[in-house]
Amino acid sequence: MTWCITTCNFDIDVDLLFQENSTIGQKIALTEKIVSVLPKMKCPHRLEPHQIQGLDFIHIFPVIQWLVKRAIETREEMGDYVRAYSISQFQKTHTFPEDEEFKQRKQKAVSTVVEVSEVYAPQRRYRRQADAGELLDEESRVHSTLLEYGSEYYAVSPNIINALKLTPKIMKNLLWVPQAEEKKQLLAQGAQSVPPGMAEVSEEEDLQAAEELRIKTLMTGMAAMATEEGRLTASTVGQIVGLQSEEIKQIAFEYAEKAERSAEDRPERYGPVQQHRRMVASLNKQIQQRTKELEEVRPALSLHLFKQDQYADRLERELSSLADVEAQADSGLLEKLRALVAMNENLKQQEQEFRTHCREEMTRLQQSIEDLKIEFGDEADDQKVLKSLPLLHILHTWCSTVHNERSQLIDQQYNTDREKLQKIRLLMARRNREIAILQRKIDEVPSRAELTQYQKRFIELYSQVSATHKETKQFFTLYNTLDDKKVYLEKEYILLKLRLMFCFCVYINRAMASSGAKEQFLRQMEQIVEGIKQNRIKMEKKKQENKMRRDQLNDDYLELLDKQRLYFKTVKDFKEVRILDSRILMSKVSAVFSQKILQHLITPHSLPQRLSSFVSLSI
Known part of the structure; x- marks a missing residue:
């Protein structure tokens, strides 16, 4: 999106270098800058930063489509201008060898033309007075x-x-x-x-x-x-x-x-010239007529050529697709199918040859019958000829019977194979539907890449929440520290006040010298000392609790590290066991499959049954 915006000649405040592992804050700032530029470009679609960060495809796709279209239009508008500017800048400092050669030849040609013009210039010979x-x-x-x-x-x-x-x-x-x-x-x-002898001119x-x-x-x-x-x-x-x-x-x-x-x-003087002109005019007329005919035929031929080119392109695409399918198919099964197809084609060719041979034999026999008719007389009909030639009649009947039986057998085999092919197609369609259902069920389960992406998003969210929690905890700790400091300052203020009072009392004792004030002062001092001792005990207790909590968290951290190591080791062992299990399973499946193929090859079946068994095994 940033590339499209800059291509459309709009400024956006982002870093030039791309950062792959950006934080949530950096990503949100980048999306906010992109969203702020879109209204300046008069984008018809609305977009929010959280939609870009959350990869909301429904709202992002129209904006991306509009940006790409706008970028392509801008590049088309500026392409000719930039190309012309680059060519002009190139020609200021560089030249091609052809240009140098042209400049040299241009100077020589100009000088030659000037010299020739001066040589053949008109010269005045006379002047009018x-x-x-x-x-x-x-x-x-x-x-x-x-x-x-x-x-x-x-x-x-x-x-x-x-x-x-x-x-x-x-x-x-x-x-x-x-x-x-x-x-x-x-x-x-x-x-x-003129002389007298040449007067008649x-x-x-x-x-x-x-x-x-x-x-x-x-x-x-x-x-x-x-x-x-x-x-x-x-x-x-x-x-x-x-x-x-x-x-x-x-x-x-x-x-x-x-x-x-x-x-x-005197037309006889110009006869050959006129004949030549008539011949030239006739040839020109024929040329024009032929050109007109070719121009009329040209669109149809062009259309036919275009259709042939399209047909050739379609054949090339089909051949490439067949080559891809052939590359993805099983080579052994493909070779078997090729052999079966070749056998089928060979049988068709033999059938065609047999039919051709029968037609030729029938034609020969008919020709023999016609010859016999001519030999025995035109009045003899076909029945007499056949009675006189029982061997030919029997041979003709046998050929017809064999041909009919062969045709019925081929038609029956064709119908049977077509029914089996239809059943195989129905079975294949059913299996394809089952495969599609399983594929959709597999797609519903998130893949490893999706799980990794979800994990990354949860980790980022946890990091953000943890940072907020840590910041809040620091605020609470700061508040408690400041509160304790306030308490200590208040106590210090009380001590200072008591000290001042003590000094005042000293002055009073000096002035009055009474024993009751002395006892009161001692009691106050004892209370102050007792309060200080209690505060010290409380702080030591809090210190001990924090130390015990730190030790407990350290033990928990070490235990979690041990669990993490054990987890990684278990995952690694599981992967190795899974790979080994898949290898063993594939070897067993291939052995069973090859055994089944050998059994089907050894067991005597008809050609269509083998074909259907091969197809079912491949499915």
């Missing part, structure tokens, strides 16, 4: 910027359009497509450079040649950078700005339409 004017179109500005860094553009061919599946809408957004007028000029310039090849010629024309107007930050010439910038974006988009749209018509007119 300041007096060339501002570009209003975003597409023109993009073209101009990319040309400044040396990027080249080509017209998109129909093959690329079909391969990439570009629609006319996408073609409108291409960076560059030649305008109509510019296309005519480029085609005319390209036609002048396709539109695609003409377009590609015109595009190359256009790029050469634009690049001749570009001014190369003298330094890393070079400038563009005014003519180059003017040509770039001269490209009108609206006309470019119009030409791109017309080009896309012509490319689609060209693809429809």
Whole structure:
């Protein structure tokens, strides 16, 4: 309980070290401190110190259950925080070899990435002049910027359009497509450079040649950078700005339409590509369909696998329980039962083999009958065949009779064994009930540990009562001593008073010198001396009584010590005699049991009778 309270982050005023043999006062103080902390924790159950000290299970169990639940919840709440804090503290002073290796590789990788980025960084080759004017179109500005860094553009061919599946809408957004007028000029310039024998070229090849010629024309107007930050010439910038974006988009749209018509007119050029695409699409569709089928079958297979795992776990638990039972059972009896079970299984197997042999023989005989029917003619019936084959008929009848008798014998033996097994089970149940009754009666008798615990509790209670009695006796003795002291002080006061009176009388005698006062004084002195003698005699008598009482108690103590020694010696002798008696009894029982087993083994009985006798002996 103290551990649970401290785990829940509540303070309790107890000693850190555990004391095993604490006194009653220490235990009560500890229980009072525990009970005082429980209301602070808002415990829903009430508990008193005497209930903890007396081990009142009915009232202690709910509190213990609540404390353990609260401690587990607190540990779960603080577990992540403590784990994260411990990891952070560990990482402040320690590192793993993987972390060191990662840091080294990280530095090398960062330096390599920086070097590669610097090597492949874009370098400016041209620059637009300041007096060339501002570009209003975003597409023109993009073209101009990319040309400044040396990027080249080509017209998109129909093959690329079909391969990439570009629609006319996408073609409108291409960076560059030649305008109509510019296309005519480029085609005319390209036609002048073509030889007469190659005048018939396709539109695609003409377009590609015109595009190359256009790029050469634009690049001749570009001014190369003298330094890393070079400038563009005014003519180059003017040509770039001269490209009108609206006309470019119009030409791109017309080009896309012509490319689609060209693809429809010449399907033989793209036949293998389309066939490959259809094949890929078909395979993808088959893959998706197969994946869908597998996903549908997967839950059922998962459920079947889960059931198989549960069945395997249950079989393993049953095997382990059977192994435990087998380990606790008698080995000799177990071997006999195993031999009997093996014999039973062997008989069942022989019966099955005999039935199989009979079926095969019957099948063979039927086949022989069919062959004979075919041989003697289809019109012959079974009676004629059997009359012509009396030996086969007799053999068939004998096999059927033997099979029926064997089946009846097996069924009769099975019914007899089942009835005996039922009787054995009833007998076992009756014996189990008797054993349970005896077990409950044995449990009602207190064990040695319980008696020892009761003895310890009575000894503690006796120690507490004895301490209280001793303290009370000391108080009585102190009171008597103080009372005697008071009496002596009063007497001393009287003596002092008499002495003063005597002195006064002396003065009076000196003054008056009378004989009567002298006699009175002597009488008083004699009375005082007599009182002192009586007190002395009384004290000596009391001293003698206390001495005699001490001697008597000492004699009683020595006598009790002798009785204790005799008791321990008697208990030791009794234990030795009991152990010897139990050994002799066990040897006799084992001898009788082995003799009974030998008699049952030697006496001729049937198999079920032996089995029942073995079971009854084991019970």
